[in-house]
Amino acid sequence: MCGSTQSTRLWVAKGFEWSRCDVCHGLQVTHLPTQETLDELYNKHYYEGYKENYDMSRYVDYxxxxxxxxxxxxxxxxxxxxxxxxxxxxxxxxxxxxxxFLLDVVREHGFSPYGLDYSAFGPKYAQRELQMPNVRQGTIDRLPEDFPRAFDVVSYIDVLEHIPCPRDILQNSIDLVAPGGYLIGETFDPNSWFAQTSGAKWHAIDPPNHLNILSLKAIDDLMVSHGLNRVASASFPRTISIPTIASKLYRQAAPALYRSPLRNLGIPLWFNDVVIWMYRKS
Ligand SMILES: [Zn+2]
Incomplete structure (x- = not known):
């Protein structure tokens, strides 16, 4: 992310070796999985894990x-x-x-919603159930021809850690932000206390789902070098459903919990290891 090629090998987690950048202290898998592995992960029941023997590297039921x-x-x-x-x-x-789901909320706030997703599952749902024709399967390097060339807000919520080449993606995204517009992202903080004390057991270390954990300093340097300024940053709890929490601790219990009334209960969790940040283009 920071451009340095100096890194230190850390440990093997879930079959992948991880390294830490010596300069910005971002974390990444030492060797990226193949394109076929990623296509298999995101295209086959990624959002409907219950269809595949409760494989909890995916969403149980998005x-x-x-x-x-x-x-x-x-x-x-x-x-x-x-x-x-x-x-x-x-x-x-x-x-x-x-x-x-995020676009459904921003539409209520008066924005015109546009969305892209690597997998076909989400856009099909958004078009059919949320009446959002401008949610499409695709990536930003091939923007649909009927999309605007720039946007007032571009957001990446829980996305950048999944991407093999986040620096390229962020640079391209900056070009998609209109003058005076905003780039918003939410990413794990590899330098947080929780990350540093958890090591390989940190829940963010989840390959091949997560491939890199970006340093906030490296993100900041990239943004500032492209003329963007940080407007705000914050860290919020998130409410996690009981079956999802159980699935991480005791996988066999998840299907029964998911079929019980407990599926509608959740617990707000906050480890101060995730940061949402917002930059503005001048
Ligand atoms: Zn670095």
Whole structure:
């Protein structure tokens, strides 16, 4: 992320070796998985893990957990709105938008919603169930031809850690932000106390789902070098459903919990290891 090639090998977690950048202290898998591995991960029941013998590296039931996910996202949009200074009808592009749950919230706040997701599952749902024709399967290097060339807000919520080449993606994203517009992201902090004390057991260390944990300093340096300034940053709890928490601790219990009334209970968790940040283009 910072451009340095100096790194130190750390440990093997879930079959992948991880390294720490000597300069910015970001974490990354030493060897990226193949494109086929990633396609297999994101295209086959990634959002519907229950269809595949409860493989908990995926979402158990993304749509079924909509109330939790959208509650977490609403808290973030409400925070972001307080810091946005935009006039008139504004556009919001959410990259890695899944089923468009964040865009559903920003639409209520008056934005025109646009979304891209690597997997076909989410956009199909958003188009059909949320009436959002501008949520598409795709990536930002091939923006749909009928999309605007720039957006007032571009967001990456829980996305950058999944991407093999986050520096390229962030640089390209800066070009998609209109003058006076904003780039918003939420990422794990590899230099947080929780990360440093958890080591390989940190829940963010989750390959091949997560491939890199970006240093906030490296993100800041990249943004400032491209003429963006940080407007705000914060760290929020997120409410996690009981079956999801159970699935991490005792996988066999998850299906039974998910079929019980407990599926609708959640616990707010906060480890101060995730930061949402917002930069503005001058
Ligand atoms: Zn670095």
């Amino acid at each position: 749509i079924g957990q909509r109330a939790f996910i959208q509650g977490n996202l609403t808290r973030r949009v409400t925070w972001a709105r307080k810091h946005l200074a935009l006039a008139g009808q504004s556009t919001w592009l959410d990259v890695g938008c899944a089923a468009g």
